[in-house]
Amino acid sequence: MWEELGAIRGIWDDPWCLGGDFNVILSQRERSSQGRLTGAMRRFAQIVDELELLDLLLQGGALTWSRGRNNQAWARLDRFLNHFSGVAQSRLPRPTSDHFPILLMGGGLRRGLSPFRFENMWLKVDGFKDLLREWWQGSEVRGRASFRLATKMKELKQKIKVWNREVFGRLEVNKNSALQQVEY
Template sequence: MRRFLEVIEELALKDLPLLGGLFTWSGGLNGLSRSRLDRFLISEDWENHFRGAIQCSLPRPVSDHFPILLDGGGTRRGPIPFRFENMWLKDEGFKELLKGWWQGFNYSGSYSFILTKKLKAMKIKLKEWNSEVFGKVGVNKGLALDKVSYWDNQEQLRALNEQELEARKEAREEFKKWALMEETSWRQKSREIWLKEGDKNTGFFHKMVNSNRRRNCLKKIKVNGTWLSDDHDIQRRVVRAFKDLLSDPGGWRPCCNNIEFDRIGDEEATRLDESFSGDEVFLALSDLNG
């Protein structure tokens, strides 16, 4: 132990305080032996890059070790765009729910206008359903795991009756369901669709998502020989650059006076949104000449 502490000091590493407990392993006779065997060691540069990092212990459903989690606080990003989640399709009755919503939207106008309005209404409906009914996958998975742990702890104290055994079985099935949902979600985010679902590749998908985020993250930009790393400065410079590209600079431009351009009238423009008639389809096929 002394040598271990000396190595930590030589490498200038830091052991963050452990939240949620004082030890990460217990065993021995009647579980009286306890020790802090697991820990994250970080450098000063790493801590400066990920401010607010903490390590905490997690529940242990089967092992004699408490898993520990290093939370770096994440990266600051803008609003998350809407994405249709493939895991929703695994929820029983979801397709019928979608069909009912779609048929319940009534709009009048051109076909393109109706499609646009229905898609926008469907997006709002899906967001509400996901927030109020479906919930967060990680939270639902954790609740199911808590139920499994509860019945396992009860079994340590006494024999479970048939109803309690059935309740534990349902909790385990619920945990499997949300674990598969989580894997499906991370698979979609990772874009690694060549791997088969259900093979418990959630850890790999998670790593690929983090890799994509690091690659797509704009941490700093160089403007006129100066590097900018502050989020506000980067946003301001990017907005200014696009304003310069897309705004009217004024000054001289070629004159188009007295030049005639072909254009269609209002009546012809309205006809572009009309549906094709049977006669028009027949004539178009006839003109293909076999």
């Protein structure tokens, strides 16, 4: 699953969030029994770091799971991991489960740049397909297949954006200017 998330992250510029019961903790402080650091814990922390996810402060309590009378064993297994700011997570009361529900509260998202969209008109430009092939083959990336694909797609996207500005200018500005001229 982690490799797939890395691949998605490589081509996804919009804000995103992961949430749920990860069944693993990020650090020893997040559980009652002090044991050794496991491989799963190290991998989880590495993924959070690599994907540049924010582990938000949990309001309303530090634990999200407990077992036994008087909560003899507890841990923070549930969380939201975000790739944007302006949100908070809060632990809610636990009616029956051994997990506390978590509420993710947002203050609204600010729209950033518009997402990348491949324009079919580019395929009609002489030499564009050759440029694509050259850019794709000229990019050398090491790692798993999903990581290589995501990284090459991200690099290709950036090169296409620059090429588009050089060849066509800013399409939205040009379109609005042309529409204003037609109105008069």
